[in-house]
Structure formats: C-alpha cells, structure tokens
Amino acid sequence: MAPDISPYLNVFRSRNISILLFIGFSSGLPLVLTASTLQAWMTVDGVDLRAIGIFSLVGLPYTLKFLWSPLMDRFVPPFLGRRRGWMVLTQLCILLGIVAMGLNSPHKALWLMGGIALLVAFTSASQDIVADAYRSDILSKQELGLGAAVFVTGYRIALLIGGAVALILSDQIGWNKTYFIMAGFMIIGVIAAFLGKEPESDLFPQKTLKEAVGGPLKEFFSRRAAYIMLLLIILYKLCDAYAGSMTTPFLLRGVGFTATDVGTINKGLGLISVIFGAMVGGTLMIKLGLFRSLLIFGILQALSNLSFILLAWIGKSYGMLIFTVAFENISGGMGTASFISLLMALCNQRYSATQYALLSSLSALGRTFIAPTSGYVVEGLGWSAFFLITAISSIPGLLLLWRFRADISELRH
Numbered sequence: 001m002a003p004d005i006s007p008y009l010n011v012f013r014s015r016n017i018s019i020l021l022f023i024g025f026s027s028g029l030p031l032v033l034t035a036s037t038l039q040a041w042m043t044v045d046g047v048d049l050r051a052i053g054i055f056s057l058v059g060l061p062y063t064l065k066f067l068w069s070p071l072m073d074r075f076v077p078p079f080l081g082r083r084r085g086w087m088v089l090t091q092l093c094i095l096l097g098i099v100a101m102g103l104n105s106p107h108k109a110l111w112l113m114g115g116i117a118l119l120v121a122f123t124s125a126s127q128d129i130v131a132d133a134y135r136s137d138i139l140s141k142q143e144l145g146l147g148a149a150v151f152v153t154g155y156r157i158a159l160l161i162g163g164a165v166a167l168i169l170s171d172q173i174g175w176n177k178t179y180f181i182m183a184g185f186m187i188i189g190v191i192a193a194f195l196g197k198e199p200e201s202d203l204f205p206q207k208t209l210k211e212a213v214g215g216p217l218k219e220f221f222s223r224r225a226a227y228i229m230l231l232l233i234i235l236y237k238l239c240d241a242y243a244g245s246m247t248t249p250f251l252l253r254g255v256g257f258t259a260t261d262v263g264t265i266n267k268g269l270g271l272i273s274v275i276f277g278a279m280v281g282g283t284l285m286i287k288l289g290l291f292r293s294l295l296i297f298g299i300l301q302a303l304s305n306l307s308f309i310l311l312a313w314i315g316k317s318y319g320m321l322i323f324t325v326a327f328e329n330i331s332g333g334m335g336t337a338s339f340i341s342l343l344m345a346l347c348n349q350r351y352s353a354t355q356y357a358l359l360s361s362l363s364a365l366g367r368t369f370i371a372p373t374s375g376y377v378v379e380g381l382g383w384s385a386f387f388l389i390t391a392i393s394s395i396p397g398l399l400l401l402w403r404f405r406a407d408i409s410e411l412r413h
Contacts (some may be wrong), residue, residue, distance in 0.1 A: 001227040016138045017150050019196040023087070024154025026189020027131050030094045030124035032162035033101070033182055034058050034117045040167055041175045046106035059118045061125035063364075069129045069357035073350075074212035081198035088193045090127035094120055095186040102179030120373050127189075132360065133353035136344040137199035145285025145293060148276035148340035152333070156275055161185065168268040199349065216351035216358070225407045229346060229401065233363050235397035236298060237339055238370065243305045245374045247328075250308065254383045256316050265321055269327045277333025285338060290345060291408045293338040294401055300331035302394035308387040339363075342408070 042052050062157070077085030097120035106113050131151075139147040162182060169178040220226055251257045251266060285293045307324040314320050343363070347355045370393075378386045401408065 015197070017143060017147055019192050020135060020147050020151045021154040022188050022192035023131050023134070023196070024151035025158045026091055026094075026154075026157030026186055026192070027124075027128055027151075029162045029182065029185055030098065030120055031059075031062070031125075032159050033098060033166070033179070034121045034124070037163055037166050038106075038113075038117055039354050041170070041228065042106040042110075044170075044175070045105065045108060045349050047106050049349075051110060055114060055117070057123050058114065061118070061122040063126070063361065065125040065129050066354070066357040066361050068126070069354040070209065070212035070216070072126065072129050072133070073216070073353040074209055080193070083130055083137060084193045084196060084198055086130040087127060087134065088190055090123050090130065091189045091193065093123040094127065094188075095183050096225035097123060098179055098183035098186065102183065104178045105176070129353050129357050132344075132356040133347075134196070134199065136347045136352040136356055137349050138197070139344065141345075142286055144290070144341040144344055145337050146279075146282035148344070149282025149333075149337040152278045152336060152340070153275045156271060158185075160271060168216060173231055179203055195339075199370055212351075212354070216348070216354040220346075220355060225404055228404055229407075230359075231363060232397060232404070233343070233359055234365050235400060236294070236342070237301075237335065238397060239305055239390050239392075239394035240301050240335060242374065243308065243387060244332075246378060247308075247387065250312075250378075250383055251321070254378075255311060255321075257321065260323070262320075265318075266325050269322065269325050273326045273329035273334040276337075277330035278337045279333075280330070281334030281337035284334075285341065289409065290338070290341055291401070291405045293334075294342060294408065295398065295405075297331065297334040297338045298394060298398050298401065301335045302391045302398075303332040305326040305387050305391040305394075309384045312383045312387070 035056075038058075039052055039055065043057065074083075074084050076082045077089055079085050080088060097116060100116045101113060101120065104113050104116065135147060135151055162185075166178050166182055169181065223229075248262060248266065251262050257265075281293065281297055288296065304324075304327045307327050311317070311320050311324045343356060343359050346359060374386065377389060381389075
C-alpha cells in the first residue's frame with residue numbers, strides 16, 4: 001500500500017506557508033544592510049576601524065526588542081489588524097530608512113548614517129516582533145515545522161541578496177544606488193502582509209499597558225513545567241552555537257584551508273545546506289511531531305559536531321570538508337526548524353508578540369555566556385577536544401527534552 005501523503009500536500013497547499021516565505025525575506029534584509037554590508041561600505045569609504053567597531057552597537061535593538069514588545073500586543077493600528085497593521089507600518093519605515101541611508105555616505109556623514117542605521121535596526125527589530133507573533137498565531141500544529149522552515153528560507157535568501165548580491169552591485173553601480181535597490185525589495189514584505197490573513201482569534205488586545213507587560217509573564221509561569229521549558233530553550237541549541245563560534249577559525253587555522261575555500265564551501269554550500277535542512281526538517285515534522293523532531297534533530301546536531309573531529313584527524317581534505325559542512329548545516333537547519341516550532345508552540349495567542357520576543361532572547365543566553373570560552377578551550381585542549389566538548393554539551397538539553405516529553409507533546413494552542 002502506498003504511503004498516505006495527503007498530510008504533506010495539505011500543508012504545502014497552505015496559503016499561510018507561502019506568505020511566510022516573503023515575510024521571512026523582509027525580516028532578514030534590513031539586518032544585513034545595517035550590519036555586515038554597512039561595515040563593508042564603511043571600509044571601502046575609508047572609515048576608521050575603531051568607528052566600524054562601534055557601529056556594531058547598531059544591532060542592539062535586536063537584543064532588547066522584548067522591552068517594547070508589549071506595546072505591539074497592546075495597541076492596534078487603524079488598518080489591517082493587530083499583526084498585519086504593525087507589519088506594514090514597520091516595513092514602510094524600514095523602506096524609507098534604507099532610502100535615507102542611500103542618500104548619505106559614511107565618509108561624509110558618519111554619525112548621521114549611524115543614527116539612520118540605528119532607526120532602521122529599531123524598526124526592523126519591531127518588525128521581527130510582530131512577524132514572529134504573526135507566524136505563531138496563524139500556523140496550525142501540523143504547519144509549525146514547515147512554516148518555520150519556509151520563514152528561515154526567506155530570511156536566508158534575504159541575507160544572501162542583502163550581503164553578497166549587494167556587495168557585487170556596489171562595485172558596478174555604487175553604494176548609494178545599491179541601497180536604493182535594496183529598499184525596493186522591502187515591497188515584497190508589504191505585499192505579503194496585505195495578501196496574508198489576520199489570525200483567526202476571538203482574543204482581543206489587552207485593555208491596559210500593565211496587563212500587556214505583566215499578563216504574558218503571569219500566563220506563562222502559571223503553566224506546569226514553565227521553568228523547565230525556559231531551561232530547555234537555553235540548552236537545546238547550545239552545542240550548535242558553541243561549535244559555530246569556532247568553525248571558521250578551525251577551517252582556516254586548524255586545518256589550513258584558504259579564505260576562498262571557506263567562503264565557497266563553508267559559506268556557499270553552508271547556506272544551501274541550511275535551507276535544505278530546514279525544509280526537510282519542517283516537512284518531516286508533519287509526521288514526526290514536535291517532541292520526536294526535537295529529539296532526533298538534536299541528536300543529529302550533536303553528531304555533526306563530531307564530524308569536525310574527523311576533519312581534524314584527516315587534515316586538509318576537500319571531500320571531508322564538503323561532507324562536514326553539509327552535515328553540520330543540514331542538521332543545524334533541521335534543528336532550527338524544530339526549535340522555532342517549540343518557541344511558537346509555547347506562545348499564547350493573546351500575548352504572542354511579547355512571549356516570543358522574551359523566549360527568543362532567552363535562547364541566546366547560552367550562546368552569549370559559553371561562546372567566549374571557546375578560544376580558551378581550543379588553546380588549552382586542542383581542536384578535537386573542543387568539538388567533542390561541544391557535542392557533549394548537547395546532553396543536558398536532550399535529557400531534559402526526554403524527561404518532559406509528555407509536556408512537549410501536548411503543546412500547541
């Protein structure tokens with residue numbers, strides 16, 4: 001008997017899924033234009049390296065976005081509803097901000113450019129708040145994995161266009177015109193927001209700002225195993241992030257590949273592999289469900305770290321490099337799809353903007369505190385021991401996942 005593929009077909013036909021591809025794109029584009037691409041423009045313009053370093057603070061709104069996320073749960077724009085209204089408003093502000101960046105130059109007006117970039121980052125972080133909430137609200141339990149994967153795919157494509165394509169264009173037509181073209185790409189997200197549907201819900205925005213701030217916390221911590229879920233969020237992607245903090249230095253210094261090798265294989269193949277892994281993982285989640293996906297993909301993430309040990313033993317082998325990069329990024333993409341699904345499943349529709357912003361910020365805690373130790377571990381123990389430790393760091397999260405498998409299997413509004 002042929003396997004029943006109707007559950008897969010039904011999800012792939014979902015209008016919600018296709019809309020998320022373009023919303024993911026509009027979420028990723030301003031991030032790269034205010035970060036690495038802007039740094040490249042400043043470098044070409046001859047800006048002092050110390051100033052370029054200070055400009056990394058432009059990304060601060062992405063870390064602090066949970067501070068104003070309750071406002072986006074509490075207040076409703078006068079058009080398109082609570083989610084799509086905010087989305088269109090922030091996207092139009094981003095578009096105008098990128099145009100303003102294109103009208104200036106780091107060389108001639110450095111701090112004005114910094115101020116504009118900071119405003120773009122703020123509105124971009126605000127768009128992320130509402131885009132994450134929208135994604136959490138509109139997806140059914142069966143659509144969670146694939147919806148997350150499609151969003152990540154759009155996001156990664158935007159990083160490619162706003163990064164590599166923008167750099168190539170800048171050599172041909174100049175930085176100012178390049179930024180004007182990049183601003184035009186934001187129309188994609190605006191159109192997607194108009195074509196999407198507002199989440200079907202009988203829930204209404206909070207009546208007071210006090211409720212908007214305190215309500216999400218009170219609701220979340222009223223649940224059984226709430227603290228355990230927070231700990232799981234911190235630990236689940238830890239091994240992936242820990243290894244990622246030293247992947248490029250390992251390939252360049254530890255094994256001896258050239259910058260071209262790393263750029264072509266690690267970055268190019270890595271991007272394709274992440275997208276492939278996210279899509280495969282999201283599709284498999286339709287049948288596997290949330291718990292089994294988190295467990296299987298989490299184990300694969302840990303095993304992929306061990307492949308770097310093999311590369312360290314074998315040495316400069318292009319075949320092994322391709323295998324290692326593909327394995328690591330495919331499993332990472334699968335893990336990302338399931339992890340984003342977990343975050344969405346934990347959100348209550350009434351407070352999804354605030355809760356998702358808080359949960360996603362918490363997920364970075366492990367990476368923030370453990371990544372700085374990576375260089376010391378490599379210097380003291382060597383590359384093989386470092387990647388073994390990164391794989392071992394997955395065990396606490398996987399054990400926690402197994403212990404509370406019943407709670408995770410029951411998740412979803």
